Amino acid sequence: MTALLDEHPRLGVECVLRELHIASSTYYRWRRAEREPCERRRRDVELTEQIRQIHADSGGIYGSPRVHAALKREDVHVGRKRVERLMGEADLAGISPRRKGFTRRDPKATLAPDLVNRDFTAPAPNRLWVTDLTMIATGEGPLWLSAIRDAFSRRVVAWETSARADADLVLSSLGCLSGHRETDD
Template sequence: MRFVKDHPQYPAELLLRVLEIASSTFYERKRRAAQPSARQLEDRQLLAEIVDIHASSGGTYGSPRVHAMLARRGIGVGRERVERLMRRAGLRGAFLRREWRIGSTTQDPWARPAPDLVERNFTADAPNKLWVADATRIPVGEGVWPPTTMIIEPKVLPRCHPMSTARRGCRHALARSGTGFGHRR
């Protein structure tokens, strides 16, 4: 429809025939743009409220919180309608899901992995015998994701059965995602 509007030097009927669009469709859409329906007018007013709530939250509120704030203001509206209007306006809340997570490296499938010097055993017999490090990215303000490295010395734990809950808990806490590495002295 925009193509017809952008080329006024050609007759609209000719362009519609070339584009294989029914002229009734074009003129109906043109009429609706000039005379919006009651629902469209309500959506515009509701969108102004949604934008106000979203902006006052610093852009952090998603549709569930915006919906709750609208209810507090006494505006009865469905949750899916709020979602639809926010999606059309390009409004999103702040969240840490897959699409917001940014990996720090790309793994080479043909590269040899680094040797596991501690053999996934994160318990130490005495202090200062085992040091473990993990590189990760921590989200901070304004979308900056600086790389952060932590080096820790695990607690000295008594030897226990390999399937013990305490030992498994320690191992998983220190080697959260399998990206940690360690070195024994």
């Protein structure tokens, strides 16, 4: 609205306001808000400067959770969502650390033979089982799941969980298979 009148000053404020059914007091309140921002907008400008400083001091690494924590340590009372919003408006973002894989293959070790030639299909039940080790994030730390599936039916035939991803976890999931026989109907 104010932009329209700024671009076309010859239209006249009162005529445009009358045509759009807008009270002149509303228009002048908008104009005053442009010149004199409210307390919240002034505080946002100050906070944005503090956020920029914290972000710069971190080498551009801190995201909104860490910036919020830093503000809290400095006794600045501000909500987490407000920090997120101000960082977004200021085009500031943290850098997530790269996740490194858990398994590293020894380059000198000989590879195990591929007995199925990457063909994970089976003509009947219990001819081929496949397994996977998966980490599940929990509030108490990682939980590891070792699951064994029948390639024919895709049903999980055995599984085991542990707080550690080691050979014992996989072996115990295999131990669950003792006595397992599915009918070949």
